[in-house]
Amino acid sequence: MAATLKLEIxxxxxxxxxxxxxxxxxxxxxxxxxxxxxxxxxxxxLVPGEMIAHKEGxxxxxxxxxxxxxxxxxxxxxxTDLAIPADRIDEAKAEEARQRAEARLREKLSDxxxxxxxxxxxxxxxxxxxxxxxxx
Amino acid sequence: xxxxxxxxxxxxxxxxxxxxxxxxxxxxxxKLRRAQERILAARPYASKMAELLGNLVSAADSGExxxxxxxxxxxxxxxxxxxxxxxxxLAGAFNSNVLRNSLAFVRMSNATALTLVVVGRxxxxxxxxxxxxxxxxxxxxxxRLAYSHACELADLFMAQYLEGEVDEVHLIxxxxxxxxxxxxxxxxxxxxxxxxxxxxxxxxxxxxxxxxAQAILGDLLPRHVRMQVFRALMESLAGEYGAxxxxxxxxxxxxxxxxxxxxxxxxxxRQEKITKELLDIVGGxxxxxxxxxx
Numbered sequence: 001m002a003a004t005l006k007l008e009i010x011x012x013x014x015x016x017x018x019x020x021x022x023x024x025x026x027x028x029x030x031x032x033x034x035x036x037x038x039x040x041x042x043x044x045x046l047v048p049g050e051m052i053a054h055k056e057g058x059x060x061x062x063x064x065x066x067x068x069x070x071x072x073x074x075x076x077x078x079x080t081d082l083a084i085p086a087d088r089i090d091e092a093k094a095e096e097a098r099q100r101a102e103a104r105l106r107e108k109l110s111d112x113x114x115x116x117x118x119x120x121x122x123x124x125x126x127x128x129x130x131x132x133x134x135x136x
Numbered sequence: 137x138x139x140x141x142x143x144x145x146x147x148x149x150x151x152x153x154x155x156x157x158x159x160x161x162x163x164x165x166x167k168l169r170r171a172q173e174r175i176l177a178a179r180p181y182a183s184k185m186a187e188l189l190g191n192l193v194s195a196a197d198s199g200e201x202x203x204x205x206x207x208x209x210x211x212x213x214x215x216x217x218x219x220x221x222x223x224x225x226l227a228g229a230f231n232s233n234v235l236r237n238s239l240a241f242v243r244m245s246n247a248t249a250l251t252l253v254v255v256g257r258x259x260x261x262x263x264x265x266x267x268x269x270x271x272x273x274x275x276x277x278x279x280r281l282a283y284s285h286a287c288e289l290a291d292l293f294m295a296q297y298l299e300g301e302v303d304e305v306h307l308i309x310x311x312x313x314x315x316x317x318x319x320x321x322x323x324x325x326x327x328x329x330x331x332x333x334x335x336x337x338x339x340x341x342x343x344x345x346x347x348x349a350q351a352i353l354g355d356l357l358p359r360h361v362r363m364q365v366f367r368a369l370m371e372s373l374a375g376e377y378g379a380x381x382x383x384x385x386x387x388x389x390x391x392x393x394x395x396x397x398x399x400x401x402x403x404x405x406r407q408e409k410i411t412k413e414l415l416d417i418v419g420g421x422x423x424x425x426x427x428x429x430x
Binding site: 010014028043044068070079112 | 185349355
């Protein structure tokens with residue numbers, strides 16, 4: 001059996017995922033990155049996007065929000081506000097959130113508001129991307 | 137002496153009160169279970185964060201000054217107190233405990249440099265009638281409490297703190313100890329206390345930080361503050377349901393005792409009435425008999 005990594009995804013609402021996987025692909029602040037077991041200890045930031053957990057030949061797609069990634073040789077811990085596996089994404093809700101965010105961007109906003117609206121836009125886009133890709 | 141009908145009316149009124157208190161107790165119990173589950177669900181996130189925080193603070197510490205403004209201990213006098221209560225009453229001393237506790241702390245603070253943030257209708261109503269500066273209130277969200285409410289509050293505190301409008305932020309809320317016990321506690325939220333940031337993280341791991349330890353600390357600390365606020369809100373919510381459940385259980389029991397006393401009173405009164413009527417009849421019969429003999 002191939003070496004495995006323990007992938008843990010925790011959010012304030014609970015543990016979303018905690019299983020041994022062979023490899024995980026993550027949207028990091030410096031781009032999409034793949035982590036295999038025995039990776040060098042690393043701490044970096046997670047950006048809204050798509051995470052793929054490879055386990056026993058199957059891929060699990062997970063939409064993520066902003067967060068932090070801690071990598072050690074045998075473990076990947078992810079601390080994030082939002083993590084939804086593809087099959088649990090509510091497409092209608094994500095679409096609605098996207099439209100709401102886009103509508104707000106057209107208004108006059110302060111820099112801070114723009115940052116927060118951009119954040120929610122990125123989060124809803126991440127969910128839509130994961131969901132739609134899975135279907136095709 | 138109350139008439140039979142009066143006693144009966146009272147029994148019925150107490151019975152309907154008992155029905156209400158029993159229903160409230162059951163509702164509180166169900167909500168309490170959910171609130172407790174949420175506290176437990178948030179634990180892995182909080183403990184993971186504490187672990188990372190300990191590691192990061194030492195890594196980002198360059199030796200001079202605090203590694204991040206949120207950690208910087210300032211000597212300024214401006215204090216902000218956040219008081220968290222429930223929206224509703226009928227929960228025993230739950231709200232009044234926190235309010236009494238907060239008032240003591242408020243009186244100890246320098247009034248001219250003090251601002252308040254009130255969460256929950258009871259706190260708002262209490263401080264609205266008093267001469268304090270209420271910077272922000274937040275009510276009517278408890279039924280759908282979400283992490284986003286905590287973020288909204290926490291981001292406000294952090295923005296004010298970083299702008300230099302306040303020098304310290306304290307939370308006062310009910311801590312959930314057990315179903316029957318809630319204790320008002322005060323917690324310093326900002327600046328982040330040194331002990332919290334230096335929690336035991338086990339043996340330090342030599343991480344590569346991407347992009348840098350400072351940047352990651354700058355990401356992690358706001359998360360930590362938001363989580364602290366979220367935890368306080370969740371504790372208060374679970375405490376509210378626990379307090380209400382206990383209070384309503386006591387009320388249901390009191391109603392039961394009351395009904396027993398009233399029932400005994402009712403039976404006594406009924407017997408007395410029958411005895412009196414019997415006496416009247418016997419007396420009347422005697423009188424008739426004597427009249428017939430005469």
